[in-house]
Every structure is written in C-alpha cells, then in structure tokens.
Amino acid sequence: MAQAVSPNNTTAANRRRSRTKFTEDQLKILINAFNQKPYPSYATKQRLALEINTEESRIQIWFQNRRARHRFQKRSEPEEHLESSQDEDHPEEKIQSRGDRRCRTSYTSSQLHTLIEAFMNNPYPGIDSRQQLAIEIGVPESRIQIWFQNRRSRCHVQRKREPDEALEQRQDQGKISEVRVQGIETTQNGTDLTSDSYSSGARTRW
Amino acid sequence: MAQAVSPNNTTAANRRRSRTKFTEDQLKILINAFNQKPYPSYATKQRLALEINTEESRIQIWFQNRRARHRFQKRSEPEEHLESSQDEDHPEEKIQSRGDRRCRTSYTSSQLHTLIEAFMNNPYPGIDSRQQLAIEIGVPESRIQIWFQNRRSRCHVQRKREPDEALEQRQDQGKISEVRVQGIETTQNGTDLTSDSYSSGARTRW
DNA sequence: GCGTAATCTAATCAACT
DNA sequence: AGTTGATTAGCGCATTACGC
DNA sequence: GCGTAATCTAATCAACC
DNA sequence: GGTTGATTAGCGCATTACGC
Secondary structure, three states: OOOOOOOOOOOHHHOOOOOOOOOHHHHHHHHHHHHHOOOOOHHHHHHHHHHHOOOHHHHHHHHHHHHHHOOOOOOOOHHHHHOOOOOOOOHHHHOOOOOOOOOOOOOOHHHHHHHHHHHHHOOOOOHHHHHHHHHHHOOOHHHHHHHHHHHHHHHOOOOOOOOOOOOOOHHHOOOOOOOOOOOOOOOOOOOOOOOOOOOOOOOOOO | OOOOOOOOOOOHHHOOOOOOOOOHHHHHHHHHHHHHOOOOOHHHHHHHHHHHOOOHHHHHHHHHHHHHHOOOOOOOOHHHHHOOOOOOOOHHHHOOOOOOOOOOOOOOHHHHHHHHHHHHHOOOOOHHHHHHHHHHHOOOHHHHHHHHHHHHHHHOOOOOOOOOOOOOOOOOHHHHHHHHHHHHHHOOOOOOOOOOOOOOOOOOOO
16 A cells, blocks of 8 residues: 555645546547557557647556556466467567667756755655656656656655645746756657657657 | 365265366367357357257356356446447347246255255255255256255355264254344245245246 | 366346246 | 246455546 | 546666666 | 666455366
8 A cells, every 4th residue: 555645635736637538539549559459669659649649658657557457358368279379489570679668768967956856855746846847857747757756666755744735945946047958969860759758858868 | 255164075975076177179169159158048058068068057167167267357348339339229139038048947846845855964965965866856966956055045054064974964943043033024035944835836847 | 286167155037826 | 926946246456536 | 426547656677877 | 787767567356175
C-alpha cells in the first residue's frame, strides 16, 4: 500500500492533472492497438498519439491502466498450441529495437540543480508545479514526472501529510531566464514530430 | 473453505472416481468447442461425449474446471462493442431450449427410499457406493452424485471426520432442527426431508 | 511436486407437480 | 407456488480521487 | 457512486558515462 | 560497472487429492 495521502488534496501545488476524456473514436483506435500489441513500442505510442491527437504520455498511461485491469490472459492460451505447432525463429521481427523505448533523457547540471531544489522543497509536485518546472528547464512535463518518481523511489522518500499546506513559494521566482540550456546537438533528426519534445533542453538523444 | 476432510481417505466406500486422462486429440476437440461456446448446451455435451467416446458427465466436469481456471474474461470484453453495435433481437436463436439442459430426472418413491437410506448411512458416498446405487435403482451414476449434492446442500450436512469406519451415523439432530427453524422465516423449504411421503411415477422423461 | 480431474457448498435456474 | 433436479461460480486486482 | 485516469512504490531493464 | 532514465507489475483463482 502506498501512503495515506491527504484526502482532500486541493492545494494548488499538489493538484493532479485533470482527467483525460477519450472519445469513442479514440478508444476504438486505442483498444484495437491494444489487442494487437498490449506492449506497444515507443514508436507505436507516438504514432497513436499523433493519430488521436493526444500527448504520448497519456497513451502510455492508458496502456498501463488497461494492462492492469484486464490483465490479458497470460500468453494467449498455451494449450491452444496443441493445434498448430511451430516455434519458428523470426529474429528479425524482434529487431525493431529502435523506437522500442523512449530515448533516455539527459539532464544538464543546471537542470538537475533546479529539479533537486524543487524536489527538496516538495517531492510530490502537482501538475502545476511540474508544468512550471517543465517550462523552466525546457523538458516535457512527462519527463519531470518520471524524474520525480525515480528520485523519490531511490531516496526512499515517504509521503508526508500535507507537505506545506498554507505556504506557497511557487509564483515568486520570476527568473525563467538563465535557465537557457546549452545548445546541445539538438534532437538530431527532424523526425521529431511530437509536441512532447522541445527543441532545446535536455538532449533527448537517440 | 469447505471442510477439513479426512486427508487419507482410502476407505473403499469413499474412494473417489479415478482421474480421467484425455488424449491430445480429445483435448483438441474439447478446447475447440470451449472456445466456441464456454457454456455448451446439453445437446452439445452429448455430441462431444459421443465424438470423443467419454461419458457426458466427464465433459460437464471438464467444462466446469476449464471455466474455473481461466475464467474467460467476463462477457467477451464489453468495450469491444464500440466497434459493432447491434443488440438485435434474435429470439429464435435462443430458442434452442430443448437440449439446453439435461432433462430433469424424476425418481420413484422406491428409488427415493433407497437413496435416502443410503444418504442417512453416508451422505458422502464414494464412486463405488454411487455406482452400486446407480445399478440398484437404474439411474446413471452422475445423477446419483447430483442427487447427493443437492440433498447435502439442502440439509446443510457438514462433512464429518471418517463417516464410516466407526460404522453407523450420528446425525446431530440439533443441526437439522436449527435449520428448520430458520426455514420458517425464510419460508423456503418447510418440507420434511427426513421422511418420504412421496409417490409419483418413475421416469426420466424427455 | 504439478497439473488438473474430482469434489464440495451455496446460490440460482427451471421443470414438474 | 413449492419442490427439487440441473447448472453455475467459487473473484479482484497497487491506491487515490476526479468527473460524470 | 462508478468508472477509470492519475498517481505511487518497488523492481527491473537499459542507455550512457 | 555505476548511475539513472524508462518501463513494468501491483496477483488469485472454492478445496482436495490423484496420477504422472
């Protein structure tokens, strides 16, 4: 069990992302994709994100939840193999490793500094804080979220009851400047079509 | 959790039916049928029984176990209906009611007398006792088993440690009367199950 | 030991009276 | 409508909380 | 209230250093 | 090889006991 998080968590800094509502058309596409591949590659998720006009991170979350709910009966009925027996090797089919997973994001030291500072202040930032950080350091918000997850997990940070409650520090830093990242070697190819990745910032190389 | 049944139940009267071993060919047919209809009609079960040369009761058991194991995701994935939406009424398709389920077996009073006597002696007969009863009263053994199940359930008979061996039964009447008291308010079965004031024809009509 | 057939209860369905 | 044979499941998913 | 998106931890994988 | 970003599950199945 996680933590007994505060029930009425309406503090601005801790407000969570508003629920995404998928249309039926979107759901049709998602479900269809899920039936074909419950574990889509990153490329597939990107394609889906484009197709249904949604952030890739939402696609990711949707697949996670879907897998968790009906947990796609383990490995497609092993007994069914009694009928047709063929375990042919098709190694090349598996070698779609490019696009398999999202390319690792690298953070600059200044970005890390900002993140760590924010983390020390509040290891459980809500959507607003994350978004602000994302803009501030020029990294997709979804990456911010992941970074905090990993950080918490590795620091064994336990959820506190009402981390701050009344005091807010958010709006007082008007120093978006300076954070300009060093012009890393871009995101390389122009194939970056996602609205999710920014031109500058941590070089999400691949 | 049922009851702590006696672990080494090797007494002849309580020996259970020996395990049926299906061949791969039989399994292929069964699995195929299961995928088409996890809830086959009685007619289908009979057809299968004929096809793979097995008692119909074994078919029944096999389907029960199969459903219990991978419990065929509830109602064929409701969300999938987003694709094709039509709940057309095809009442005639459902009206295959004949052969839907096994036709109800009627017992003569003498048959019932024999069954009740055996039941009072041992409410948990093994395969041998059941088979003997089957021959004795001229009813399939599977029906004997079902009869004992229903009888036990409706008398709330609890499994006792070593029903035979010490020979003779001790029905704790307290349990029975207590149940009947409850029966008054629930009104379900006020019938006296301990005596046979019954008389009717003997036929497994269909 | 594991896999799974056999077994069991409680509930419900449904045929016969 | 009651009695009783026939059939069936046996079960929920990490926690939380938002939006309908 | 329910459905389910969002969130969380712990573990593991895997890219980059 | 360590560090750390990315991805994933989060979990059974009524009980019993036989036969391989």
